[in-house]
Amino acid sequence: MKRLVILSGAGMSAESGIRTFRDMNGLWEEYDVMEVASIEAWHKNPELLLRFYNDRRKQMILSQPNKGHLLLAELEHDFDVRIITQNVDNLHERAGSTHVLHLHGELTKARSTKEPSLIYTLIDPEMKIGDLCGKGSQLRPHIVWFGEEVPEMENAIKLVQSADILCIIGTSLNVYPAAGLMNYTRTAVPVFLIDPNPPVHLPRHVVVIPEKAGIGVALLIKKLKDVAQ
Numbered sequence: 001m002k003r004l005v006i007l008s009g010a011g012m013s014a015e016s017g018i019r020t021f022r023d024m025n026g027l028w029e030e031y032d033v034m035e036v037a038s039i040e041a042w043h044k045n046p047e048l049l050l051r052f053y054n055d056r057r058k059q060m061i062l063s064q065p066n067k068g069h070l071l072l073a074e075l076e077h078d079f080d081v082r083i084i085t086q087n088v089d090n091l092h093e094r095a096g097s098t099h100v101l102h103l104h105g106e107l108t109k110a111r112s113t114k115e116p117s118l119i120y121t122l123i124d125p126e127m128k129i130g131d132l133c134g135k136g137s138q139l140r141p142h143i144v145w146f147g148e149e150v151p152e153m154e155n156a157i158k159l160v161q162s163a164d165i166l167c168i169i170g171t172s173l174n175v176y177p178a179a180g181l182m183n184y185t186r187t188a189v190p191v192f193l194i195d196p197n198p199p200v201h202l203p204r205h206v207v208v209i210p211e212k213a214g215i216g217v218a219l220l221i222k223k224l225k226d227v228a229q
């Protein structure tokens with residue numbers, strides 16, 4: 001089976017009702033992204049960040065995977081599909097995808113502020129000050145914030161290097177190191193990009209499908225039939 005690697009971003013979940021980061025004049029659910037998604041913000045106002053991510057978690061629980069997520073899960077019948085997502089929601093998994101790497105963390109998890117290897121799956125969607133890890137330190141959302149390392153980057157690079165086909169869906173390719181992942185494909189690997197507002201500076205070999213994720217993945221499947229033969 002050919003290996004199809006997907007790199008998804010916020011646009012993937014837009015049709016599930018989860019707002020993207022850069023579509024609304026840089027405001028994300030009425031917040032400046034930097035005020036709620038940086039390590040400095042956590043040090044300055046941890047209550048605000050816990051509240052913000054509690055809201056995102058509750059919104060995620062009420063959201064459903066969209067047609068794009070569902071079609072990608074179905075593609076596992078015909079391709080060895082590996083998803084690298086910048087999204088912290090669990091909509092790929094809930095659609096049925098079985099290989100999902102979360103580059104920027106997961107809303108469903110918390111981790112220790114002192115011992116990063118202590119990661120817990122949340123049962124209660126509400127995190128608060130005073131929730132402690134097994135060693136007695138405050139728990140924080142398991143999210144990669146601006147100013148932090150991206151621990152899964154090595155694994156993501158390996159996946160892109162192993163791709164027979166790469167498809168990028170719904171990301172502005174503004175945030176590094178994720179945006180640089182497309183440069184790790186082997187020579188002559190077909191690269192598709194699905195986005196109704198595609199980034200302007202793309203390498204010439206990238207085949208753009210200028211559609212939303214739902215329609216875009218359906219069109220991709222048609223194109224993949226040609227590539228797979």
Ligand code: APR
Pocket residue numbers: 008009010011012014015020021022023033037086087104169170171172173174175194195196197198199211212213214
């Ligand atoms: N289908 C596909 N793409 C869409 C849709 C849709 N229905 N709606 C919007 N888009 C596209 C936009 O045109 C834009 O190019 O999705 C992209 C979203 O870009 P961003 O909001 O910048 O999101 P993303 O690239 O995922 O952000 C990367 O930045 O804030 C950090 O860590 C956060 O993971 C995030 C990272």
